[in-house]
Amino acid sequence: MDHVGETAFVVQVGEFSGPLDLLLTLIRDEQVDIYDIPVARIAEQFLVRIKTLGLDDAADYLEMAARLIRIKAQLLLPRREGDEGWEDPRAELVRRLLEYQQVREVVDVLDRLSEVRRGKFARGYLPQQFTSPAPAAAPLALSLPELFAAVDRVLRLAKKPTIHDVVPRALDVEGAIAVVRDLLALRRSCRWRDLVSAGSEPWEILSVLLALLELAKRGEVKLRQDAAFTDVEIKGESASEAA
């Protein structure tokens, strides 16, 4: 992977804060007049530095490199003696460099001031790494009856979701009557065992019994049991079918 670093731009934090910073450094190092920059020399130096430094923000530095080369080319163009309209192609760059120089002056002031402030602590200053996630709880002030009351409240609340409102199933005589009628509509007769299965709930059995007695009373069915505890035969009355 080492060979990659030789050609690629890699991050170098804190070296220069931008192409203007690098340019000002070069001008200072080369001890040249900012108003009369030897562009050819500075441009060459600039290219060497961005190659060896391996700078981040490559685009910003390359843009400046291109600008320097263009200025260098413009300076090489022949111009007539005493040409009034000629404008130094370096003028814009010089303006920006001076402007940037002033920013750096202010930066020094800001840096000095913030360093002074940084060296003083306010009361209750808590650095991020030392802060506990939750503030320390205040000491618990609670009487025993209050605690019991609180526990009672919690239990009451906790119970609530598990309370089932169990309502005993009422007998469904009407439903059983309908079942018997439906069955007798299909068959001439049926038996008690047809209506009540082994797994039937007590309320179902009672419902069927009451339904049969009710139907018998109305004269819709005839019930017949040959002996005690034997099966009951249920016969539909032809009169009920007509009704």
Next chain:
Amino acid sequence: MSPLAKLLEAALFASSAPISLENLAALDSDATEDDVAGALTELRTQYDEAGHGVELIETGGGWQILTRAEYTDAIERAQLASRPARLSAAALETLAIIAYRQPIGRAEVEEIRGVNCGAILKSLHERGLIEVTGRAEGMGRPLMYGTTPAFLEQLAIRHLDELPRADELAVALRPAAET
């Protein structure tokens, strides 16, 4: 010390953030802001002349009790407190430009710095050092930035005019209208 100075001392001690003169005056319904200012001077003199380990300073956000610089190293060594991270050169450059040119858009900051400033503006905004003051007229209606009271507090200054005046700097940093 006067009773008012003692009251102010207690309030300033209890607060970890600077307290404005207005809020300090509200502590005592009988005291005017002039009384409070006088009591603050009394308290500051007391700290300075009686040789206290703390000092009373005024910043953009108000008044605050701070430890004296000479004890910083000892406090840090004992891990009782640690200094906040130092602002990077990029952050300081961006703050410098905004402080002198506000309200200013991102494009102008980038023009002066010669580098892309999106990330640094976002970071400064998150740290509360700059704020969006509005939008410029014209193409895209770019966001305009300005500095905040937290910026003044970061430098322990009361007003922006405590920074070198624009006419003490080169023409280049003055508002565009004057150049």
